[in-house]
Amino acid sequence: MIGRLSGVLLEKNPPQVMLEVQGVGYEIDVPMSTFYNLPGVGERVTLFTHLVVREDAHLLYGFAGESERRAFRQLLKISGVGARTALSLLSGMSVADLVQAVATQEAGLLTRVPGVGKKTAERLLLELKGKLGTEFTAGVEVNRAAPASSDVLNALLSLGYNEKEARYALKQLPEGSSVSEGIKQALKLLSRA
Numbered sequence: 001m002i003g004r005l006s007g008v009l010l011e012k013n014p015p016q017v018m019l020e021v022q023g024v025g026y027e028i029d030v031p032m033s034t035f036y037n038l039p040g041v042g043e044r045v046t047l048f049t050h051l052v053v054r055e056d057a058h059l060l061y062g063f064a065g066e067s068e069r070r071a072f073r074q075l076l077k078i079s080g081v082g083a084r085t086a087l088s089l090l091s092g093m094s095v096a097d098l099v100q101a102v103a104t105q106e107a108g109l110l111t112r113v114p115g116v117g118k119k120t121a122e123r124l125l126l127e128l129k130g131k132l133g134t135e136f137t138a139g140v141e142v143n144r145a146a147p148a149s150s151d152v153l154n155a156l157l158s159l160g161y162n163e164k165e166a167r168y169a170l171k172q173l174p175e176g177s178s179v180s181e182g183i184k185q186a187l188k189l190l191s192r193a
Helices: 032-036 066-076 083-092 095-104 107-111 118-128 147-158 163-172 179-192
Strands: 004-013 016-021 024-029 044-053 058-063
Touching: 004 024, 032 083, 044 066, 058 066, 058 083, 066 083, 066 095, 066 118, 083 095, 095 107, 095 118, 107 118, 107 147, 147 163, 147 179, 163 179
Parallel strands: 024 058
Antiparallel strands: 004 016, 004 044, 016 024, 044 058
């Protein structure tokens, strides 16, 4: 198994990069979170890797951090989730967001990722529950949302607000607000911002 590669970055073509290590060019698929944090072409980089051997191909996946690779490997263990879906999930959300989605059982956070439907999201939540342990949550604050605030959050996201705006509005709402009242107040807050 190839666990880590260090070398010179030759090419960057999302989601793939080419890394030269001792004269050998490795084509590596990376999540967009890793891609955006790569240095410029011609500079040195180290990637944690995961090799997938199939009958028709050997595919190499790279990650900026060990926690991303562990999350990728955990996702691959789930029936029906292949490397492409796992890479798409890690491109669409950080490991911390994934841990939070699993902890709060928020299927809506996962369905925003292209290629992840409601059934897949629910299966992911069920399969990952309790499996993203302390090594994933180190330094990650998991906030358990009340069911009403969860519905308000999903409503704001479906109306086109980004997650940062929606969470900001949720923090401003009084405790115990109903879903409809919470949505009204959040929309008022966001219209002023």
